[in-house]
Amino acid sequence: MKVIWAPWRIRYIEMPKPKTCFLCDAVKSRDNKKHYVIYRGSKCFIIMNLFPYNPGHLMVAPYRHVPSVEDLSDDELFDLAMLTKLSLKILRKAFNPHGFNVGVNIGNVAGAGVEEHVHVHVVPRWSGDTNFMPLLADVKVIPQALEETYRKLKNVLKEFKLE
Template sequence: MSDTLWAPWRMDYITSPRTPECVFCAAAADIPAQNAHHLVLAATDDDFVILNRYPYAHGHIMVCPRQHVSGLGELSFAAQRSLFRSVVAAEALLRQALQPQGINIGMNIGKAAGAGIAAHIHVHLVPRWEGDTNFMPLLADCRVMPEHLRETWHTLLSHFAHFHEHLRDPAHAEAP
C-alpha cells in the first residue's frame, strides 16, 4: 500500500531506536482521549483512532484495537465488529474533515506484509488526492513535521468530536 508515496520522514521511524513498549498499548493506557500527546482522536470501549506520527500522506490515521493482538482472529466477535464500525466512522469523518478524493484503507498483517508494528494490529486510513505523489515532497522537511502533525490533529479533532454519532446504525435511526 502507498508504495508510490514519498515519505522520507519514515526513515526517522525506521532508523530510530525501538522501545520495547508497544506505542499502541501506551496510547490505549492513556485513554480517555482526546489525547494530544499520543495524537488520539477518538475511542470506544474496544478500539481507538490515532493520527500516524509517521504518515504516508496528510491526514493518515489508524484504527487500533485496545487489545494487543497480532491477528484479526484473536479479537472477540464484538471487538471485530467494533473495529470495523470504527473504521466506517473514521472514513466518514476523514472525508468530512479533509475532503480527500480517495482513501486507502488497509492492514499489513505481519512484518513480511510491511507492518511497522506487527505485534499490535491496526487499520490504516490514508487520504488521497489526485497528484498527491507530487505534493508530498512539499511536506518532506522533517523540521515542519511536528507542527504539521499538531495542526492536522486539531483539524481532525474538531470533526472526530462527533465520532460516537457516526457509530449509530443508519438502518435503525429514528425517523425525524
C-alpha cells in the same frame, strides 16, 4: 505499476524500537492529545499516525495487544470496522480527499511496522498527492502540523456529536 515513495518513513524504520508498544501506551494514558488519540470506542480507538504517508493518516487499533485480525473477538472486529468507517467519515468531512487507502499489514514481511499490535491504516489520498520533493530532496511535504490536524479532526467529531 504506480509506486508510492515514502522515503521520510525511513526515520521511523531506522529509529531504535521502543521497549513498549506505542499503541498500548496510548490505551493506558488518559492524555488523548499527547498521544494524538482522536476517538475511543468500546473495544478499539482511532489514533493519528506520527509518521504519516499523507496529512490525516489515521490508524484504528484494538485496545487489546494482539498481532492479527484473526485474534480479535467478534465484538472487537465489529468495533474495528465501525471505527474504520468513522475514520473515513471524519477525514472526508475534514479534508475532502479524492480517495482513500485502507489496509492492514500483518507481519513484518507484509510491511507491518508494529507487527505485534494489529491496526488498520486509513490514508486520505488526493490526485497528484505525490511530488518530486521526496525523490530529489529526501523531504516529505506535509502541509499541516500534527497538532493542527488533531484539532481539525477533533472539531469534526464535535460536529458529529461524538466528542
